[in-house]
Amino acid sequence: MNIGDAARLSGLPPKTIRYYEDISLVVPARSDNGYRAYSANDVHKLQFVQRARGLGFPIEHCRTLLSLYEDQNRASADVKAIAAEHLTEIEAKIEELKALRKTLKHLVDNCHGDDRPSCPIIDGLAGPDH
């Protein structure tokens, strides 16, 4: 199957799929005419990566997860370790964003937002001593 069909089945744009070949993540065979020829298994792998990326796994994690996906003798502990690490990162990111939101919300709430120049947001960004 050509790249267009693989794209439709995996939900990934052709550009992205070519990129995945570039970085040796999912490498298809080639037809006689030079077109990429995706097998059903290739498409499964693309779908797998699409889901993993959708969960925010970085490409290198996807690469490891793919090799574990293909390895019938993998230990589930290996997979769990990667996922748990990623989960920790996501939780840290959430906390970071919550702190940002708090600060920003405080600034926004205290800005009257009219046509006068006085503005607590600007003052907050300028720092305590200005």
Added chain:
Amino acid sequence: MNIGDAARLSGLPPKTIRYYEDISLVVPARSDNGYRAYSANDVHKLQFVQRARGLGFPIEHCRTLLSLYEDQNRASADVKAIAAEHLTEIEAKIEELKALRKTLKHLVDNCHGDDRPSCPIIDGLAGPDH
């Protein structure tokens, strides 16, 4: 003042400060020897950008905020609009990450994490029909 002092006072690495000149965000004067010469006002601007970036404002927002910071006749409504937009984006990002966390946590919690190959995380990524 040279770039090293500006870096210490603003909390930004010299590389980043040079980059900010490259993109015309904070452009210092030059000394006779060709060194960048940062005024106290330049350093204030760098500090301003450092705080705004720390709150996750993208550079182009920082550029606008900086021009509003310098404009004594600005309307606080203009500032508030930018900050409120950014706040909305942060809130959306938080919700997105929470959804990710939920899915991922579900997968991790259901993986026994031993040396057996069976793994709900891999199965979840492989999709419903595999």
Added chain:
DNA sequence: CCTTGACCTTCCAGTGACTGGAATCATTAT
């Protein structure tokens, strides 16, 4: 006067994960 070391300069390239666009080739439909 010379050297050492800290600091500064520019330029080039790489990051992550694509995305856009141009020029060209292959296949299919009319």
Added chain:
DNA sequence: ATAATGATTCCAGTCACTGGAAGGTCAAGG
């Protein structure tokens, strides 16, 4: 025969830096 669609490669751009190389400048110590 031609037009549309879809494929190919390659180059460049995104965002916000970051690293490194090669070289210029300056103050202090011997």
